[in-house]
Amino acid sequence: MKLMAVQSHFSANERVKRHWPFYERAGADKIIGIGREDTEVWFPGGITVFNIGKDSYVDGDNLCKRLVQTFERMLEFEQYDNLIVIEQDTIFYRRIPEITGYASHHAGGKMGGFNANVFWHNPWCTDRTSAEAFVREGNKMILEGDIENGEPDHFWGRAIERMNAKCEHIKGYTQNTISTDQEAVYAAKVCLDHGGVFVHGVDHEETLNIIGTMWGVCMDSERTIDE
């Protein structure tokens, strides 16, 4: 069974409302929300929420700790054997496959100033045993200050390399922000025609409308989410 955690922040509250039906397409049996300790982060009513970390972007080890502690909290849900962490700007076209070991999106190679040879964008997925190993290694890295400039994409990669583990590539389209209509069309096609599972970098409502329309998802703005 799959458990998915959506990491969000205060300024993304409206986006989370829009994206919720697209999170559900990932096929998780349960979704939980990860808010922040210092701000009001919105999630639908009935969703279990944990507040982890401060409302800042890359700031020391804030986001690395947040990632490790998110998996720590997820491990408390003992009936789930697949754990998936996503950022709120990631939407899904199809179900995430069953994961053995680690899986995420290979977003690029070694960059100057980082130790990891590969950086990985979310969704960050593990099986239960691998999540336990990641939490152990991640906490060790934080203590040692081996935190990849506080960037979780690199931190994930570094942890996997330190453990001599393998990470499977999940197909999808990812940029920090999808910025043009044609780019949104391209991203939608990666999933529609080329086996992509997700699109990351969906910040704007227009982008979501283009992708949702192409995917044939009902874009009913009146859809009611339990507040």
Added chain:
Amino acid sequence: MNIYTFYEPEPILADHENEQLIELWKKNWASHGWEPCVLKTQDAERHPEWQKYRDAFAKLPSVNPGKYEQYCYYRWLAMAAAGGGWMADFDTFNYGFNPTEIIDDLVMASTHNGAVPCLVGGTQKGYQNVCLWISQTTLRDSDRENDKPHISDMIIAQRNFGQIECPYVKLDIVRQYGDSDEKWRTSLAVHFPSDVMKLNGYMPKWKYIATLR
């Protein structure tokens, strides 16, 4: 994922400044997780039909000096010989474009003025198709510059891309430096064309690009 560019020094153009630009280009793309690779004529020569294409390209007229235009054609052959992938001009810089899957035979990441192939993705077949279009190009009356016959891979690309027999998919993430809409200030990649850079007194480019955004 590799990002390719093509460079062959052209002595007549005294373009030694390009070598510094290419070093900057390599650092820029590597800083976004790509592996920069510079292709040369010898990479085009690896194409199994190198001689046939080289001879066909040589018949196309150009107002540009030396072999400048020929090198522009060779880059498509070199990319086909490399098996496809992403190719950028060495004056196209990355500001956040992550390695991305190529979902059609050709992907035009720049749709400025129709089609400027300053950042292109393609399969081997896609690049091979471009080589074929170039080699089969017939000049039109309008193919002139300064009253002399002239054609280029950019003109050929604009003429062919999007035709039924030459489909491509648009990605549209490149903006051109200096465009009045200022979108180049936030786009994922920026092309710094020579004419605009010259007009603004920003030559050699390598000295200025890092200061412009």
